[in-house]
Amino acid sequence: MPTEVTVQNLYIFNSGLSKTEEDGANKILFYYPPHEDENKKVLNIGHIEAIICFTRNFNSTESCESLRTDKTLQVLYNPEPDFWMVITVSAACKSKSKSPESPDEPVYCTYNLQEPIYLAVLKHWYQTFQMTVGNMTKIMNDNDPDYLRLMLNKFYNKYLLSVDLSSHTFMDMFQGISFLPLDNVIHLYAQSFLNSIENTFQQVNFTMLLYNDSLVWSGLSKRQTQLVYSYILMWVLPEMVRDENIVKGNSLQQCLPNQLVGRFISNVWAVKTDDWSCDLGKVPVILLNDENDETFKSYRLVIYKAHKSIVCMFIETDYPLTAELYNNLDQFLGTKLHLLSEKMKITVEKALASKLYAERPAKFVYFNSMNLAIKNSIKTSNTIATTNKPSDFNISPESLRVLVDISYQHSCIQPTCSIMIKTSNDNWVAGRLCNSREIYIVLNQKLTKLNDVDTEIQNLCAQELGTIFFYD
């Protein structure tokens, strides 16, 4: 029975903003859908506040995470003191045998909705907001609640347009980075290329290099890298494809007529932008902080592309961006980046060619929380999946939900080293979890013995991950 997930609403509120019963609407900082009845908005928020208050009687150290009703799942996230983000989703099962009496009444299957997915989504949204706009408390204190409302609206309306809220699955729980598998020589080569940019241009504080949608190198911290990486994947790459089709007439291209080998990526969407030199385009401003430092520093993010590679350059906002700088960067980067990218292409293709193997009826996700590396055959990356035809079986929604259960059980209920589960359609869903490494596998094979399943998993790991994964 397929499950149809719909997002009922998504809102952000701060209880401190309302002092009396009458001004309840003041609490609302953001509300989707925007056309919802005002009273309904206030009522929904009031209900959540009461829930939070009620649970505090039993647990004052942890914050309220979720709320289930017959029809909905509401997930709560409390990113900053007094600020709450809430998403409400509902799930209807399309049953084949609808009851003749009430054909319009949907059958709810809320049990198919899983908290960890939506909590991960909310966290990611918040972190992206924090990176592209800033800390909510700070914005409110520096300006006023209305300004924060404006920013949130700007950010989330764009965000909501670009993501399909209802399609989140197991994969969204891992905010991981897909690394490009390179040999040491070329990896060092790439690294020294990036160092040379930072050395040549004093304005450039940090750099980051991507090949297609895989990360090659980053000078940022782990968490920052992940956020910028997902920002690029979400906002930059799709826009870039669109951009390439309308190269002509682009004001940026006119301004820099010499751009032949590579080009700057402009018109990148961001809440905060900087007008850079006349009306040539907008540069996103990004806030970055150290892992253990609460203070944020803003940088302009300049993106340059050549061949299949992208260089991200973080320039402190104190430095002016000039046409001269752009020209210099273009001249410095163009040919070098193109050459590097071609080299990388050759190594990647060589590596993939040597790894051609008989297809296994299996899918896997590997995640290392130490470096946030993710490798998977569920959501295939452009780079990796070019030569290998992905296995033609689709993971059933049931198996995906079991995967979420495994991950949640391991991290929140009881640490599990190894788990193997046989589902109703006789697939095997397995997890190996040790130290910071996690691997999740779905086998589409009818196996009856636990040791056969185990052998299959071991072979898969050996083939796909080589020596990275150790177990037993």
Place this chain on the structure above:
Amino acid sequence: MKKIKTPILAMALDDNISDDVFESIEEAEVNQNTKNLLTTDTNYDKRPSSTGYRDYKLSSATRKPSDPSLKILHKTILLGDSGVGKTSLLVKFDTGKFQTGNFSATVGIGFTNKIISVDDSKVKLQIWDTAGQERFRSVTHAYYRDAHALLLLYDVTNKISFDNIRAWLSEIRDYANEQVVIMLIGNKADCNPSDRMVKREDGERLAKEYSVTFMETSAKSGLNVEIAFMAVARELLFKKTGIEKKGSFNVQDYVKEQTKSNCPACSTT
């Protein structure tokens, strides 16, 4: 599955417990008696408990099956609010033991048979120990009608249980036989004087008002426990045989007499 529809227990006024049922119980006794080898030195006999839980020891088991008075069975019901000590009083009388701690409310009705020697005769009491909770009221009402004696208990440390006695008495009037022997009992008389909420005189006054016999008891110390049941047995025996013997027996006088000799300290307070 089709379900059996059972009516909510109404007052079963059409109580049709027939004599032959009693007859068969009589036979049961005889049968059991032959197997029962327990001996005793107390003055009353007892049918072995049909429950017979391990901790529940018999105090006696011999009897003379030929005794004609055993043919007459007297139904006695213990009534009163929940927690006044009905079960404790019965257990003390039945086994001589006081159940310490472990208070658990009676569920429904407990059934115990007891044979008491009154002078030369034997009186067989069938004692119904009822649950005091309100929700069991409708069940217990059904058994009021053919009761021969009612022991109505309150707790001297609980004023409410005493206040409810009037309501109990009016219920008795509604459901019980007019000839029923009623005894009002203030239980837990062993209590600390500071815990006592109902004075002995209050109990006496109320008993007088309703013309019923009164005494204070303690299941814990054993005070008047046996006398209470003995008095009931005597009264019942007198009612059956007294008409022929033309004698007179006044249960209230008897109680006064007995309680004085037993516990002068208590009877004077």
Place this chain on the structure above:
Amino acid sequence: MISSEEYSENMEEAQETDISILVSDVNNIAIEESEVNKSISENKPLPSSSEQSNSYENLFDQLKGHNKHIFVLSTAGKPIYTRFGNENQLASLFGLMLALMSVTQDSNDTLQSICCGRTRIVFVNKDPIILVGVSQRSEPYDQIKKQLIYVYNNIISTLTLTQLKKIFLNRTNFDLRRLMSGSERLIDKLITFTENDPGFLLDSISCLQMPSNSRDKITQTILTECSKIKNLVFGLLIAQKHIISIVRMKKYSLQVSDIHLILNLINSTESFKTAESWTPICLPTFDSSGYMHAHISYLAEDCQACLVLLTIDHDLFFTLSEAKRKITEKMRRNDCLQAINDAIIRQPLSLARANILGLRHLLYKIKNRSQHWCPPFTLPYNTDTLQQNLMSVYCSLISQMNFPGRNLKVIYQQLTSETIVAWATDEVELYMCFEPMVSKECATNAVTKLTQWMKKEEDSLFIFNIPMF
């Protein structure tokens, strides 16, 4: 002299005062709702009037101190039951629960659960009563919900659904505690049962282990007597937590949850041990609308098995009393009493006898019979805490296995202190606990070996014959 009408009038008056208390309760709720904001920003527990704040703080510390809370209230907000503390002290909390329920109700929805870190709160709305369970140990929602349903069933078993509905239809503000008095203890014990007994987790009963021919003889004896009695529906013979025998009237069957209620009633009521008893009882799964009447007695002084005879006829006491006497007598004659005593004192079958490498403990359930076998706990599960931990491991395993929308067949899970395997076929469910480092091959073999071994032992461990009359 007061007539019975006046008596009930008095009750009526008592009721009136109750209502006035409730009105003030409602006001309190309103106040609290408006204070919610404040308390959220101040990060404090439920607000209260200032002079009471100290005692409230203590109260809420108490609330956090217990692993499992169960609250019952009426849909009018009247407290009915709390596992810990005093209902009256918790009035504001009850008010808040009601408010939370009714807000969700307003949008044609029903509040199910809240998750707050390790704290799980589950709501069950069984109009006219609401049940709320709070667990501090990340227990699965479905288990907490089932516990609440059990508590609800226990209330139904003392009052019947029909009576419960009628009471609240006539007086929405009725204080149900008046009718519940004395049965709170049963609820307390029932909750403890649901926390410790594998039967609750597995929806099954445990049988007293005895040779099948002895069991058949006992069953036959009960059946012979019972079949003579009109309107007798079920007969059960119980030894503590285990069932010895069940007989039933044609076309009717006794559900596991109803048997659990009967077991709890018997094992928590001391007064059954002092006298042969007769009590109305409603079996909610069988028929929630009316009472059945139970004749409850222990077989004999020298045989501590409890016989429960259930009828729909409220006049059957003496008939059943007689039947019981005959059953006991017959059982004594054909050595059944001795067989029961032997079975009770016998060392229960140990898992060690199966001789399976690395297997520490298991739960074995025959699905279509709803019966299970839980062998005695042996090393390393030699303390209450360790056994309790093992039970929660089973609990989460069973819950995972039976989660709606999943339908899993096998789970193999290597935890830090043990390896657990759940294995379901069409006939049986197996939950096994192994040494932590057991090999997968070993675990697979254990399932096969155990299944074979159980085939030999199951005759004495389970009741295969539940005859009808």
